[in-house]
Amino acid sequence: MTEIIDGNAVAAGLREELTSCVDTLTAAASRPTLATVLMSDDPASETYVSMKQDDCEELGIGTRDVELDTDAPASELFGVVDDLNADDDVNAILVQSPVPDHVDYREVLERIDPMKDVDAFHPENVGRLVAGYPRYKPCTPHGIQRLLAAADVDTDGKDAVVVGRSRIVGKPMVNLFIQDAPGGNATTTVCHSHTDDLTAKTREADIVVAAAGVPELVDGSMLKEGAVVIDVGINRIEAEDGDGTTLVGDVDFESAKEKASAITPVPGGVGPMTRAMLLYNTVKAASLQTD
Numbered sequence: 001m002t003e004i005i006d007g008n009a010v011a012a013g014l015r016e017e018l019t020s021c022v023d024t025l026t027a028a029a030s031r032p033t034l035a036t037v038l039m040s041d042d043p044a045s046e047t048y049v050s051m052k053q054d055d056c057e058e059l060g061i062g063t064r065d066v067e068l069d070t071d072a073p074a075s076e077l078f079g080v081v082d083d084l085n086a087d088d089d090v091n092a093i094l095v096q097s098p099v100p101d102h103v104d105y106r107e108v109l110e111r112i113d114p115m116k117d118v119d120a121f122h123p124e125n126v127g128r129l130v131a132g133y134p135r136y137k138p139c140t141p142h143g144i145q146r147l148l149a150a151a152d153v154d155t156d157g158k159d160a161v162v163v164g165r166s167r168i169v170g171k172p173m174v175n176l177f178i179q180d181a182p183g184g185n186a187t188t189t190v191c192h193s194h195t196d197d198l199t200a201k202t203r204e205a206d207i208v209v210a211a212a213g214v215p216e217l218v219d220g221s222m223l224k225e226g227a228v229v230i231d232v233g234i235n236r237i238e239a240e241d242g243d244g245t246t247l248v249g250d251v252d253f254e255s256a257k258e259k260a261s262a263i264t265p266v267p268g269g270v271g272p273m274t275r276a277m278l279l280y281n282t283v284k285a286a287s288l289q290t291d
């Protein structure tokens with residue numbers, strides 16, 4: 001029987017643990033607080049940010065919600081980040097990407113206080129991760145480590161293939177998999193759009209993480225029998241019946257399920273864990289700033 005890894009259930013368990021941490025921190029010091037900054041009219045970005053706000057409120061985490069006009073100068077965004085950096089009541093800052101073209105997102109990331117960088121995208125936090133002593137782990141790959149642990153998948157000594165080399169998922173996933181730490185010690189191959197023979201690589205893998213942003217890229221014929229399959233994709237495509245759109249992952253779920261020993265669904269797999277790990281990092285930020 002193939003195990004369908006229930007991201008909603010694993011995330012709910014973590015959120016419950018975090019609620020008591022939030023209560024303790026709030027009683028002992030101050031309420032953990034996340035500031036989100038949105039400079040976009042994109043409905044998907046607006047939805048993501050409002051979900052992050054709702055998640056915080058559910059746990060008792062404080063929120064700040066800054067919205068900037070998309071035609072505001074970059075200096076206005078930098079000013080907002082500077083003010084949030086200086087605000088002792090704010091422990092965590094997240095600037096939702098993408099930002100408008102006239103703003104250099106790299107400059108934004110480098111401006112966020114690394115102690116408040118709960119995305120873990122600041123070069124100092126990326127460097128610490130690569131060097132093997134992460135402060136914060138990026139939310140999606142950290143969530144995947146938690147999902148694998150919850151499904152009793154030991155990564156130690158396994159062959160892992162990560163499909164996709166994004167800054168947000170692929171690169172940090174590889175770094176976490178190769179660390180000499182729980183959830184790591186996997187022999188890891190990273191594949192991307194220039195990989196010559198993707199199937200030859202995925203067929204060797206005990207664990208496949210599909211994070212390429214290509215709808216249903218990985219199907220059952222590309223998997224070894226018994227592989228563990230983690231689907232990071234969130235792709236909106238035309239529905240087969242021509243009636244609106246439908247959400248699919250980077251994995252063709254039906255065929256992959258026939259080969260896999262365990263697999264995450266879309267939705268309800270990696271997505272809820274990414275959201276939960278942002279709450280985890282926010283609590284961690286508050287705790288680090290309290291010590």
Ligand code: GUN
Pocket residue numbers: 094095096097098119139168
């Ligand atoms: N846009 C899409 N995913 C993310 C994320 O994880 N963090 C931020 N800041 N922006 C995003």
